[in-house]
Amino acid sequence: MNQQDGRLAANRADGMNMIRIQGGHVFRLTATPKPHVLQLPQPTHVAACPRGFTIKPRLLVQVGDTVACGQPLFCDKSQPYMQWTAPGGGVVEEIRFGPRRVLEAVVIRLPPNAQDEQKVDFGSVLPAQLSSMSSQEVCKRLLQAGLWPLLQHLSPTQSYNVTAGDSSNQQLQEIYVSALAGEPHSPQPQLVLHGQQQFFVLGLLALTRLCAKTYLFTAAHSQLDLAGLRLPETVQQRCIENRYPAHHTGVQRYYTHGSLQGQASDRAAGINLDGVIRIGHLFATGHLYTERLYAVGGDAAPKAIHLRTRLGVKLEHITQSLNHIAKQTTEALHHRQQQNSSATAPNPTANNPPSQQPVQQPYRLVAGGMLTGKQVQLGDYLGLADCSVQMLPQGQQRPMLAFLRLGFDKLTASRAWASALLPRELQHTDTSANGEERACIQCGQCIKVCPVQLLPNLLLKASLLQDTQRMQELGIADCVDCGLCTFVCPSKIELGQHIETGKQQIAKEES
Amino acid sequence: MVKLWDDLVARARAGKGFWGKQRALLSAIDNFVRKPLRVTSTAPHIRDALDLKRTMVIVVVALLPCLLFGMYNTGRSAYLSIGYTQFTVAQALLEGAVHVLPLVLISYAVGGLCEVAFAQWRGHEVAEGFLVTGMLYPLVCPATIPWWMFALGIVFGVVIGKEVFGGTGMNVLNPALLARAFLFFAYPAHMSGNVWIATPVVKGADGMLQPSGWTSIPTQLIERFVQGSSQAADGYSGATALAVVAENSPGGIHAVTQLHSTYSWWDMFIGFVPGSIGETSTAMCLVGAAILIVTGVGSWRTMAGCVVGCLTTASLFYLASSTNTPDAFALPPTDHLLLGGFAFGAVFMATDPVSSPFHPMSRWIYGFWIGSICVLIRLINPAYPEGMMLAILFMNVFSALIDHYVVAYVLRNRRRCYAQK
Numbered sequence: 001m002n003q004q005d006g007r008l009a010a011n012r013a014d015g016m017n018m019i020r021i022q023g024g025h026v027f028r029l030t031a032t033p034k035p036h037v038l039q040l041p042q043p044t045h046v047a048a049c050p051r052g053f054t055i056k057p058r059l060l061v062q063v064g065d066t067v068a069c070g071q072p073l074f075c076d077k078s079q080p081y082m083q084w085t086a087p088g089g090g091v092v093e094e095i096r097f098g099p100r101r102v103l104e105a106v107v108i109r110l111p112p113n114a115q116d117e118q119k120v121d122f123g124s125v126l127p128a129q130l131s132s133m134s135s136q137e138v139c140k141r142l143l144q145a146g147l148w149p150l151l152q153h154l155s156p157t158q159s160y161n162v163t164a165g166d167s168s169n170q171q172l173q174e175i176y177v178s179a180l181a182g183e184p185h186s187p188q189p190q191l192v193l194h195g196q197q198q199f200f201v202l203g204l205l206a207l208t209r210l211c212a213k214t215y216l217f218t219a220a221h222s223q224l225d226l227a228g229l230r231l232p233e234t235v236q237q238r239c240i241e242n243r244y245p246a247h248h249t250g251v252q253r254y255y256t257h258g259s260l261q262g263q264a265s266d267r268a269a270g271i272n273l274d275g276v277i278r279i280g281h282l283f284a285t286g287h288l289y290t291e292r293l294y295a296v297g298g299d300a301a302p303k304a305i306h307l308r309t310r311l312g313v314k315l316e317h318i319t320q321s322l323n324h325i326a327k328q329t330t331e332a333l334h335h336r337q338q339q340n341s342s343a344t345a346p347n348p349t350a351n352n353p354p355s356q357q358p359v360q361q362p363y364r365l366v367a368g369g370m371l372t373g374k375q376v377q378l379g380d381y382l383g384l385a386d387c388s389v390q391m392l393p394q395g396q397q398r399p400m401l402a403f404l405r406l407g408f409d410k411l412t413a414s415r416a417w418a419s420a421l422l423p424r425e426l427q428h429t430d431t432s433a434n435g436e437e438r439a440c441i442q443c444g445q446c447i448k449v450c451p452v453q454l455l456p457n458l459l460l461k462a463s464l465l466q467d468t469q470r471m472q473e474l475g476i477a478d479c480v481d482c483g484l485c486t487f488v489c490p491s492k493i494e495l496g497q498h499i500e501t502g503k504q505q506i507a508k509e510e511s
Numbered sequence: 512m513v514k515l516w517d518d519l520v521a522r523a524r525a526g527k528g529f530w531g532k533q534r535a536l537l538s539a540i541d542n543f544v545r546k547p548l549r550v551t552s553t554a555p556h557i558r559d560a561l562d563l564k565r566t567m568v569i570v571v572v573a574l575l576p577c578l579l580f581g582m583y584n585t586g587r588s589a590y591l592s593i594g595y596t597q598f599t600v601a602q603a604l605l606e607g608a609v610h611v612l613p614l615v616l617i618s619y620a621v622g623g624l625c626e627v628a629f630a631q632w633r634g635h636e637v638a639e640g641f642l643v644t645g646m647l648y649p650l651v652c653p654a655t656i657p658w659w660m661f662a663l664g665i666v667f668g669v670v671i672g673k674e675v676f677g678g679t680g681m682n683v684l685n686p687a688l689l690a691r692a693f694l695f696f697a698y699p700a701h702m703s704g705n706v707w708i709a710t711p712v713v714k715g716a717d718g719m720l721q722p723s724g725w726t727s728i729p730t731q732l733i734e735r736f737v738q739g740s741s742q743a744a745d746g747y748s749g750a751t752a753l754a755v756v757a758e759n760s761p762g763g764i765h766a767v768t769q770l771h772s773t774y775s776w777w778d779m780f781i782g783f784v785p786g787s788i789g790e791t792s793t794a795m796c797l798v799g800a801a802i803l804i805v806t807g808v809g810s811w812r813t814m815a816g817c818v819v820g821c822l823t824t825a826s827l828f829y830l831a832s833s834t835n836t837p838d839a840f841a842l843p844p845t846d847h848l849l850l851g852g853f854a855f856g857a858v859f860m861a862t863d864p865v866s867s868p869f870h871p872m873s874r875w876i877y878g879f880w881i882g883s884i885c886v887l888i889r890l891i892n893p894a895y896p897e898g899m900m901l902a903i904l905f906m907n908v909f910s911a912l913i914d915h916y917v918v919a920y921v922l923r924n925r926r927r928c929y930a931q932k
Contacts, residue, residue, distance in 0.1 A: 258925075364550075368554075371557070375556070398548055402545075403562070403565045404568065411559065413561075414559065414561045415805065416561050416565055431556055433547070433558050434546070435562025438636075438638055438680065441680045442864050442865060442867075442868075444864070458918065473922060475925055487555045488559045489559070490561045491562075492558065494552075494553070
């Protein structure tokens with residue numbers, strides 16, 4: 001038995017079956033969303049966006065069409081059965097294109113009265129009926145409802161953002177369900193699950209129909225309580241160390257089966273908690289679940305909190321509501337202060353009007369996590385893949401001789417700043433690269449943090465040389481795009497981008 | 512003021528006219544003094560606070576104990592060479608500073624100039640790696656080295672050792688060590704023999720001692736020494752401890768006994784022995800090693816590998832030593848760790864990430880061979896009493912090869928692991 005194999009076995013045997021992750025990083029950040037859920041008012045518009053999926057969309061609707069919630073809006077050109085459906089019923093108001101006519105969003109205006117919204121009925125199913133359904137039937141229904149893209153493909157040759165293909169001819173072997181908080185500032189699983197337990201169980205049941213093995217991964221010491229649930233018996237529960245990116249189903253697959261290298265026929269897919277609940281809703285009610293729990297975090301967010309609102313909402317809708325709440329709380333605070341001060345002694349400063357609004361610093365909006373998400377604008381819409389919104393301050397400060405400081409406030413995975421001595425302290429973040437780009441000095445930081453034990457520095461070199469064979473030898477198929485290698489690189493090299501280029505090249509050569 | 516400077520740097524970065532020709536310099540100063548203004552363009556949107564500047568500055572800080580002790584030791588031996596023992600620590604430090612600080616300045620100024628020139632020529636930014644090279648280089652040279660020769664060495668190290676390969680990160684050999692190796696082979700008379708003591712007196716053409724300039728030692732002290740003791744021309748030996756061992760001393764005294772009677776174990780550990788400026792003190796190297804290991808900047812695996820390799824090889828020689836073998840074989844293995852440039856090389860030179868392998872496993876192998884080859888050169892090769900510099904340069908060349916085989920091994924395991932399932 002070789003060393004790596006022994007390690008995997010040891011990981012599994014470790015008490016309580018907790019799987020330990022080599023590498024990874026535990027982020028401790030300020031402005032983490034508080035565990036309160038805020039219900040936002042009904043938005044006027046929702047949209048479906050292909051952001052986060054590598055597809056070539058073909059439009060199925062036109063501006064002015066009336067669509068029902070669940071009706072297909074666009075599909076993938078090469079796999080027309082893969083379709084994205086309307087997150088709400090209404091009129092298609094706008095079809096937005098980006099540069100080079102890349103489809104960005106199909107915007108739907110919702111009727112002013114929520115009861116007028118039309119919904120496609122896919123037919124509800126009882127749990128007993130579901131457990132006797134064939135995998136083809138389940139698959140067909142998921143494709144119809146546009147929920148299939150929620151299953152991420154964990155195939156060796158394709159990029160991780162590619163959704164699992166048509167399963168009618170090739171059945172999935174394994175599905176990994178991730179019930180972990182994942183990236184910093186993403187929704188907490190216990191809040192996502194709250195009130196949705198029955199749908200979660202039904203969704204899991206549907207997934208067990210699709211494949212031979214279903215794994216459910218939870219974090220060690222998580223607040224998620226699955227004890228009262230009657231999970232399908234075939235679901236194998238696993239407990240994994242809660243380090244970023246343990247939430248990634250690719251990492252979970254790696255610590256279950258080892259490297260994907262050289263194995264082409266492995267068909268595995270991953271899905272998160274929210275996705276399972278959506279599938280459960282589809283089977284239980286016959287309709288699409290139109291809401292989603294979003295987490296909003298980051299040091300520029302007026303309030304770091306969880307929000308429940310429609311799926312595919314405009315970012316402005318979220319930020320406006322947050323600003324409104326933040327304003328209300330500051331006003332309430334001010335009001336209370338005024339009352340207090342007038343009760344005790346007349347304070348001349350208290351007479352100033354409440355004009356000290358928090359100064360709006362320039363910030364960056366990110367849909368998704370701060371390590372893997374995409375930069376978006378206020379007018380953009382959230383897509384099917386986005387569960388959180390980050391508001392990060394732009395790193396425009398230029399302190400003098402900062403590199404000579406002890407650095408008790410630095411966010412780092414290394415021990416080169418004094419903040420490493422305070423592992424409980426929370427760190428601020430901004431978008432500063434914290435340095436200029438330099439040549440690789442082979443420091444080995446990227447090797448240390450890689451959660452799937454790759455050698456990112458060699459992948460970088462192979463990618464620059466466009467040596468696809470070498471990249472595959474190095475195990476590029478296992479890379480989960482977690483962004484940690486790019487995060488830690490002291491030479492500030494965009495490792496992730498180069499590796500992504502390599503993956504695209506491999507995909508192109510193999511197609 | 513800040514606005515004026517911003518304007519100037521912006522004009523330089525635009526690359527036109529007179530200021531465009533100063534781009535590399537101005538940009539380097541700007542990014543050195545202030546945090547660089549660069550934000551992430553894609554995911555991940557946040558980045559680690561660690562950059563190369565911080566990494567390099569930590570190495571420089573780790574070198575400071577060696578530099579300070581080197582200055583003290585230089586001043587101390589200068590006073591001792593004129594037979595004066597009543598000096599204070601401050602006096603010794605001052606005398607050492609007079610000899611050492613000009614070297615540090617020359618190293619940074621001349622080497623930095625080469626860096627800036629190449630950065631300007633190639634359209635690069637000045638890389639921070641030079642912060643370390645510029646400090647390492649004076650510490651591995653004798654305090655008596657002529658300044659022009661010293662400057663020539665750093666030019667060779669930076670240009671041939673680094674820039675022709677493409678700058679920091681691309682070099683095969685450690686630039687500071689290469690600069691020293693250049694001097695070692697080009698000007699052997701100034702790099703070995705009795706060159707270690709920066710004495711304020713020289714032997715004149717008539718064989719009489721004369722005061723020679725560039726010292727902070729009061730003139731009357733030197734005068735008194737020159738007039739009073741012309742017979743004590745070689746009163747204070749300048750031979751390094753390893754040279755003492757290598758030259759099988761006359762009179763039938765065993766070299767190791769001779770060594771231990773010349774320098775006590777404590778002297779060798781603290782560093783009160785002749786040698787290059789920074790390398791004599793194992794104690795200060797340990798302080799530096801602690802800083803490098805705690806901050807994670809230097810690889811503890813390389814350092815540990817060096818120690819293991821050195822001890823193993825030296826033990827073999829020690830066990831094999833008899834009356835028929837050279838005296839040096841009988842040097843206790845632990846003494847090898849204290850003598851010459853071993854500690855300095857293992858802590859600061861071998862851990863240079865660019866010229867060493869990157870895989871944790873390779874670093875053990877790399878370190879082991881450095882320690883081992885160092886002892887081999889010291890004991891087997893009669894021409895070189897010291898072997899650390901050559902051992903590190905030798906293994907620098909092999910580091911890519913070590914990585915190649917270690918990576919092949921790791922990847923084979925990765926594949927096999929899956930196949931067994």
